Amino acid sequence: MNSSWSRRKFLERSLSAGGALMAAGLGQGAFAQTASDPRFLIVLSGTGGASIVDSFLAVRESESVTPKEVNAYPDSLVQSIGNLPFRAIDFSSERIGAIPASFTANQSNFVKKHGQDMMVVTHTGTSVNHRVAEQRSVNGNAAWKGRTLQEAVALQYGQGHPIPNVHLVNGTGFTERGTDDHLPSYAYGEHVSVPNLWPLSLDGHKGVDGAPSRELFEKARAFRNQQFDPRSDFYAVFKKSDRVRRWLELRGDPLCGVEAQDLITKLMVFPDSEKMPLAAHGLRGSELGEKVRSAFPRYEIDPLESQAALAFLLLRYGVAVTVTLGAEGGAVFKPGVTLKESGLGKGGMINTPIAFDFSHQAHRETQALMWDRTLSVADRLITLLKGEEFRSGQSYWDRSMIYIATEFGRTRRRPEGAMSFGSGHDLNNGSLIISPMANGGKVLGRVDPNTILTYGFDPQTGRPEPGRHMTEAEIYSGIAQAMGVDLSGSGLPDMRAMRSSA
Amino acid sequence: MEDRNRKRCWFAVLMMTAIWTPLIAQTPGATSSDPRIKFKDGARYLRDLSTALQIPRESICKELGQYDCYTDAFRIVLGGVEPYGNAIVEPLETASLTTPIALDRVALRACTERVAEDVKNPTEAVLFLPGPPSKKWKQTTAVRMYDKLLQRDARKDEINRLLDFYDTVAAEGRPAAETARDWTVLGCFSVASSLESVFY
Numbered sequence: 001m002n003s004s005w006s007r008r009k010f011l012e013r014s015l016s017a018g019g020a021l022m023a024a025g026l027g028q029g030a031f032a033q034t035a036s037d038p039r040f041l042i043v044l045s046g047t048g049g050a051s052i053v054d055s056f057l058a059v060r061e062s063e064s065v066t067p068k069e070v071n072a073y074p075d076s077l078v079q080s081i082g083n084l085p086f087r088a089i090d091f092s093s094e095r096i097g098a099i100p101a102s103f104t105a106n107q108s109n110f111v112k113k114h115g116q117d118m119m120v121v122t123h124t125g126t127s128v129n130h131r132v133a134e135q136r137s138v139n140g141n142a143a144w145k146g147r148t149l150q151e152a153v154a155l156q157y158g159q160g161h162p163i164p165n166v167h168l169v170n171g172t173g174f175t176e177r178g179t180d181d182h183l184p185s186y187a188y189g190e191h192v193s194v195p196n197l198w199p200l201s202l203d204g205h206k207g208v209d210g211a212p213s214r215e216l217f218e219k220a221r222a223f224r225n226q227q228f229d230p231r232s233d234f235y236a237v238f239k240k241s242d243r244v245r246r247w248l249e250l251r252g253d254p255l256c257g258v259e260a261q262d263l264i265t266k267l268m269v270f271p272d273s274e275k276m277p278l279a280a281h282g283l284r285g286s287e288l289g290e291k292v293r294s295a296f297p298r299y300e301i302d303p304l305e306s307q308a309a310l311a312f313l314l315l316r317y318g319v320a321v322t323v324t325l326g327a328e329g330g331a332v333f334k335p336g337v338t339l340k341e342s343g344l345g346k347g348g349m350i351n352t353p354i355a356f357d358f359s360h361q362a363h364r365e366t367q368a369l370m371w372d373r374t375l376s377v378a379d380r381l382i383t384l385l386k387g388e389e390f391r392s393g394q395s396y397w398d399r400s401m402i403y404i405a406t407e408f409g410r411t412r413r414r415p416e417g418a419m420s421f422g423s424g425h426d427l428n429n430g431s432l433i434i435s436p437m438a439n440g441g442k443v444l445g446r447v448d449p450n451t452i453l454t455y456g457f458d459p460q461t462g463r464p465e466p467g468r469h470m471t472e473a474e475i476y477s478g479i480a481q482a483m484g485v486d487l488s489g490s491g492l493p494d495m496r497a498m499r500s501s502a
Numbered sequence: 503m504e505d506r507n508r509k510r511c512w513f514a515v516l517m518m519t520a521i522w523t524p525l526i527a528q529t530p531g532a533t534s535s536d537p538r539i540k541f542k543d544g545a546r547y548l549r550d551l552s553t554a555l556q557i558p559r560e561s562i563c564k565e566l567g568q569y570d571c572y573t574d575a576f577r578i579v580l581g582g583v584e585p586y587g588n589a590i591v592e593p594l595e596t597a598s599l600t601t602p603i604a605l606d607r608v609a610l611r612a613c614t615e616r617v618a619e620d621v622k623n624p625t626e627a628v629l630f631l632p633g634p635p636s637k638k639w640k641q642t643t644a645v646r647m648y649d650k651l652l653q654r655d656a657r658k659d660e661i662n663r664l665l666d667f668y669d670t671v672a673a674e675g676r677p678a679a680e681t682a683r684d685w686t687v688l689g690c691f692s693v694a695s696s697l698e699s700v701f702y
Binding site: 235 | 597
């Protein structure tokens with residue numbers, strides 16, 4: 001693993017030198033839980049309601065007593081794959097509701113390829129408000145002091161990583177800060193709004209044309225930090241400000257940690273080009289750039305692919321232990337697509353407006369297209385992570401989990417026998433988790449074929465339990481436990497059924 | 503060379519620790535018991551730098567020669583919002599890990615740009631005035647840095663500290679003209695990225 005600096009070592013040295021950072025209040029978060037070998041959490045958001053009964057728990061019309069009234073699929077569209085318990089919808093359509101955009105979507109290939117690492121868990125949420133439900137999907141409805149799964153993972157494994165928790169998708173509840181204000185500052189998410197330019201914010205000097213040498217620049221920083229600011233009247237007056245304290249903290253240890261890794265280069269997805277003239281400014285693209293660009297060739301035009309490319313680099317280079325990415329709310333079209341009389345053309349629409357939530361207008365088409373898109377990105381990330389050795393023959397994927405987080409399910413009724421219809425928000429749903437650390441190849445819980453509503457399972461054995469509904473806190477706990485997060489004192493339930501050792 | 507500079511960064515932090523710790527306990531003067539200051543977000547910061555350094559706002563800081571440092575590159579990191587593209591409707595509550603780095607980069611770029619312009623047009627120089635780097639020249643330049651960037655007079659001890667820093671730069675042993683230029687850029691950078699400049 002490429003993580004050459006150690007926060008702990010540095011602080012030990014600081015303190016032994018009489019620095020007493022902690023006493024000064026500048027070293028907030030200096031002592032995190034001891035990180036063992038890191039595990040990596042990828043939260044891939046299914047914004048808008050990724051419905052589990054339109055994917056891995058789909059119901060065939062032949063199984064339901066009122067198949068034309070509920071969201072049961074024609075038998076021919078529901079695939080079963082070998083002995084795996086998952087179903088899959090392979091679906092084509094000429095339109096997405098009113099949008100004349102044809103597409104072909106496939107879920108079965110993903111199940112065939114990754115079924116052994118897939119775990120589907122049913123649950124019933126507590127909110128059908130997008131923002132609130134998004135938050136609860138990652139904090140378990142404030143299951144553990146309000147800290148998010150990403151924060152919990154960063155706290156557990158983030159020590160020694162320059163930016164442990166990176167949020168690549170913005171403006172969602174999946175990437176909102178949790179409400180536990182007592183975590184070390186590095187555990188909170190770092191927002192990346194422009195993945196292609198963000199690496200430039202990881203070095204204060206490299207690529208600044210005509211600037212004095214790096215050596216002199218560091219001397220200027222030292223002068224500012226040691227002479228200029230400490231003796232200023234401004235500091236004398238405002239030294240008790242939390243903002244000043246945090247600024248001084250960030251300007252020290254974390255800044256060195258980030259710059260020491262040359263992340264401005266390692267995380268640069270773009271190659272040298274007219275659009276990104278790196279070489280002309282003394283910069284270059286990442287050594288793994290070609291690999292990620294080939295996996296995510298739409299990185300320039302598709303925000304999700306751009307996020308995924310950077311997400312892989314963040315994990316691979318040991319920068320982060322958790323990344324959150326996902327489709328954003330805007331429509332994304334294939335480059336060069338124009339609206340003709342015949343429509344947008346096949347595959348012209350890459351991302352529906354408002355993502356999965358376009359199900360309000362066109363439920364099945366949206367679910368099919370967006371699941372296909374989400375699974376495709378997950379597949380490529382898994383493939384990349386499997387191809388990189390972490391240590392001793394273990395790949396990065398062996399230590400990773402992809403949690404497809406979503407707000408809620410969708411309503412189950414449909415106009416008599418309709419193939420194209422709109423749906424609302426419904427608390428009842430389920431989630432897909434993919435990881436060698438999860439109880440792979442399993443569906444925990446089941447779906448009632450008459451109501452198309454899911455029901456829960458025994459947390460220890462995983463046995464389906466009709467009438468039981470898994471809570472947000474239980475799912476949170478199961479994910480955290482599978483990730484190896486120390487939940488001592490949290491009071492969260494043991495969800496043994498969700499772990500690979502179950 | 504890179505490694506050496508990284509080590510220098512760590513060393514600087516160690517030194518900073520040693521310097522700040524006693525100061526935090528002992529700095530004299532009226533300390534606010536309820537300090538309320540704000541981070542000068544990127545839009546305001548660049549506007550102020552543009553005014554101070556007399557460089558048009560649209561050209562003061564361009565990444566890769568084409569992306570505005572705030573609008574295109576570091577808007578969120580520097581405390582801005584982007585409601586339309588990214589649905590970020592509120593600035594970050596606290597500075598992010600990369601904020602001080604991005605800010606240093608912006609300040610360094612702007613100061614470098616100013617001095618480069620002054621070299622090109624010495625008769626209209628704003629910071630890097632023509633002439634040999636005599637003591638008077640250094641004092642005048644130091645006073646201008648405070649005047650332009652912090653909009654106040656520099657105290658004698660503040661000027662002296664900047665002059666001491668000149669000696670640090672000169673210790674590199676480069677020709678006097680280059681030393682003077684580098685000192686002006688880096689002095690400008692130090693003032694422009696100081697607490698007093700970043701917060702208000």
